[in-house]
Amino acid sequence: MSDSGYGMNWLTDYVRPKLNSLFSRRDMPENLWRKCDNCGQMIFHRELSEALHVCSNCNHHMQISPRERFNALFDGGAWIETPLADAPADPLKFRDQKRYPDRIREARANTGEHEAMLVARGEISGLTTVAACQNFAFLAGSMGMAVGDALLAAADAAVAAKAPLVVFCAAGGARMQEGILSLMQMPRTTIAAQTVAEAGLPFVTVLTNPTTGGVTASYAMLGDVQIAEPGALICFAGPRVIEQTIGEKLPEGFQRSEYLHEHGMLDRVTHRHAMRDELAVILRMLMRAPRRITGDLPAPEAQAADAARAG
Amino acid sequence: MRHYLDFEKGLAELEGKAAELRALAARNPAMDVRDEAAQLDAKSRKMLGELYATLDPWAKCQIARHPDRPRALDMIEALFDEFTPLAGDRAFAEDAAVVGGLARFQDRPVVVLGHEKGRDTRSRLTRNFGMARPEGYRKAVRLMRLADKFGLAVITLIDTPGAYPGKGAEERGQAEAIARATEACLALGQPLVSVVIGEGGSGGAVAFATANRVAMLEHAVYSVISPEGCASILWKDADKMREAAAALRLTAQDLMKLGVIDRIVPEPLGGAQRAPLEAIAETGRAVAAMLADLDGKDAAALRADRRRKYLEMGRKTLG
Numbered sequence: 128m129s130d131s132g133y134g135m136n137w138l139t140d141y142v143r144p145k146l147n148s149l150f151s152r153r154d155m156p157e158n159l160w161r162k163c164d165n166c167g168q169m170i171f172h173r174e175l176s177e178a179l180h181v182c183s184n185c186n187h188h189m190q191i192s193p194r195e196r197f198n199a200l201f202d203g204g205a206w207i208e209t210p211l212a213d214a215p216a217d218p219l220k221f222r223d224q225k226r227y228p229d230r231i232r233e234a235r236a237n238t239g240e241h242e243a244m245l246v247a248r249g250e251i252s253g254l255t256t257v258a259a260c261q262n263f264a265f266l267a268g269s270m271g272m273a274v275g276d277a278l279l280a281a282a283d284a285a286v287a288a289k290a291p292l293v294v295f296c297a298a299g300g301a302r303m304q305e306g307i308l309s310l311m312q313m314p315r316t317t318i319a320a321q322t323v324a325e326a327g328l329p330f331v332t333v334l335t336n337p338t339t340g341g342v343t344a345s346y347a348m349l350g351d352v353q354i355a356e357p358g359a360l361i362c363f364a365g366p367r368v369i370e371q372t373i374g375e376k377l378p379e380g381f382q383r384s385e386y387l388h389e390h391g392m393l394d395r396v397t398h399r400h401a402m403r404d405e406l407a408v409i410l411r412m413l414m415r416a417p418r419r420i421t422g423d424l425p426a427p428e429a430q431a432a433d434a435a436r437a438g
Numbered sequence: 439m440r441h442y443l444d445f446e447k448g449l450a451e452l453e454g455k456a457a458e459l460r461a462l463a464a465r466n467p468a469m470d471v472r473d474e475a476a477q478l479d480a481k482s483r484k485m486l487g488e489l490y491a492t493l494d495p496w497a498k499c500q501i502a503r504h505p506d507r508p509r510a511l512d513m514i515e516a517l518f519d520e521f522t523p524l525a526g527d528r529a530f531a532e533d534a535a536v537v538g539g540l541a542r543f544q545d546r547p548v549v550v551l552g553h554e555k556g557r558d559t560r561s562r563l564t565r566n567f568g569m570a571r572p573e574g575y576r577k578a579v580r581l582m583r584l585a586d587k588f589g590l591a592v593i594t595l596i597d598t599p600g601a602y603p604g605k606g607a608e609e610r611g612q613a614e615a616i617a618r619a620t621e622a623c624l625a626l627g628q629p630l631v632s633v634v635i636g637e638g639g640s641g642g643a644v645a646f647a648t649a650n651r652v653a654m655l656e657h658a659v660y661s662v663i664s665p666e667g668c669a670s671i672l673w674k675d676a677d678k679m680r681e682a683a684a685a686l687r688l689t690a691q692d693l694m695k696l697g698v699i700d701r702i703v704p705e706p707l708g709g710a711q712r713a714p715l716e717a718i719a720e721t722g723r724a725v726a727a728m729l730a731d732l733d734g735k736d737a738a739a740l741r742a743d744r745r746r747k748y749l750e751m752g753r754k755t756l757g
Contacts, residue, residue, distance in 0.1 A: 218755035343613035364603030
């Protein structure tokens with residue numbers, strides 16, 4: 128090693144790693160910047176979460192976690208998580224290229240969540256509401272025993288609180304690693320929808336990108352009102368399966384929210400930023416609650432003064 | 439011509455030899471081959487017994503899809519009287535992949551519904567290989583409501599690779615149609631019994647099989663996804679269907695242990711395809727027994743029974 132090389136080593140070994148850790152192309156998008164899956168725009172992470180993960184450039188609706196969804200949905204970002212019992216772990220002792228328990232462990236480590244659906248209770252515009260939300264980041268939101276149990280718990284919570292149930296769907300379909308038991312979640316989640324219906328309470332489904340397979344073919348399509356976020360893939364059989372089966376090119380926008388809306392499968396396609404207000408309006412009407420109060424309430428002193436004058 | 443499956447190759451050779459021998463003898467009346475032929479028969483029977491005693495799940499999938507297995511219409515023809523097919527969803531079309539109508543089962547008027555795969559190339563095309571479109575599920579819902587209105591039990595025969603994955607089917611709401619059929623099964627105030635007679639393919643099957651009692655033929659399969667589909671997703675290799683078939687636990691024997699089905703209908707030696715009439719008769723006995731189980735339950739009790747069954751499902755595991 129030459130003397131002249133000393134400076135270089137100092138630079139490469141000390142300065143560069145530090146610079147790399149701050150500016151390396153690998154870390155940047157993951158930590159501080161996110162790339163829009165649709166248009167490639169780089170968006171600062173804080174800006175993205177303030178925009179509820181909607182791209183400011185192309186309006187693409189990206190995945191959003193259930194906790195962020197609940198924060199945006201409920202008044203003041205205040206909600207109580209409904210505790211969920213553990214579902215049987217690995218009922219089939221399933222193993223593909225990985226063991227199913229290892230996949231679960233990874234998903235838990237990556238998301239910090241226990242399973243693919245969260246249930247919460249809170250108020251939307253003053254109306255007590257139960258919401259369930261699928262987490263696409265957890266094994267593609269796939270429906271296994273735990274998701275079925277979560278939706279059944281959500282239905283019971285809604286009935287107990289005499290509150291509507293809103294379900295945000297996002298799933299690659301059934302959880303294959305639970306085999307037939309994942310298929311059996313189709314009737315089980317249908318029972319959840321029926322439980323809410325029998326109590327005369329609204330069951331509203333919000334279909335987000337993507338909602339597919341057994342999830343679409345059960346609770347997602349059993350809503351009293353069905354709303355989708357723009358551009359979401361919503362289907363039973365995915366486009367690749369159809370192309371392979373019928374060898375036919377599919378039209379532009381096939382199986383996207385707008386296409387389903389046009390074909391009569393959805394009531395509305397609603398931007399994520401407008402979702403909360405829209406749900407508030409719909410739920411209050413279905414619950415026969417008075418119109419929500421907009422603007423400021425009159426100050427209590429003024430009310431008291433009015434009352435005194437009247438008296 | 440008998441269809442042999444790949445694991446029956448040795449058997450095909452033996453049975454072929456016996457047939458050849460008999461054909462030869464038929465042409466030469468002087469030749470007596472009875473002993474030799476009988477020996478070959480005994481040998482092939484023994485091989486058949488051994489083969490079918492040790493079937494792996496992938497072999498079961500092949501048997502479940504065997505072209506000579508009794509189809510829904512074969513079962514309906516043999517087990518029911520006065521079968522009167524009723525057609526159409528009253529909205530768009532009649533779906534020939536789903537057969538259904540009024541019929542008498544042991545004199546009792548019922549509604550019978552099933553997936554029909556077809557028997558030859560032409561009827562298979564007409565029946566779309568038993569893959570229903572939304573209209574098929576909507577017809578089923580209509581017939582279940584008819585049954586409810588007139589107090590008729592519903593019997594469903596499941597045999598489908600799955601709901602049809604097509605452009606039109608998606609546009610007309612395949613997912614919604616399946617969801618509503620499952621819902622109609624759960625809402626039915628009459629006894630509902632199902633038999634998976636061949637392939638129980640995913641959502642397309644459960645839409646008809648959310649029943650009070652579910653039976654499966656001994657070599658039928660029932661799964662959330664085909665082994666090929668599962669292999670291509672989880673193994674990234676569709677040729678790993680053997681591994682996928684084993685992992686999915688889709689056999690009647692495993693589903694019985696999991697509490698997903700209530701009864702296994704025994705098949706004749708070598709599978710239902712070798713002696714369809716025997717398999718059909720056994721299916722009839724199973725249907726009668728399952729209906730008898732539900733005798734005397736009123737509408738509320740039947741709905742509650744069905745609901746309980748599905749709510750409790752998953753408490754039994756293969757651990």
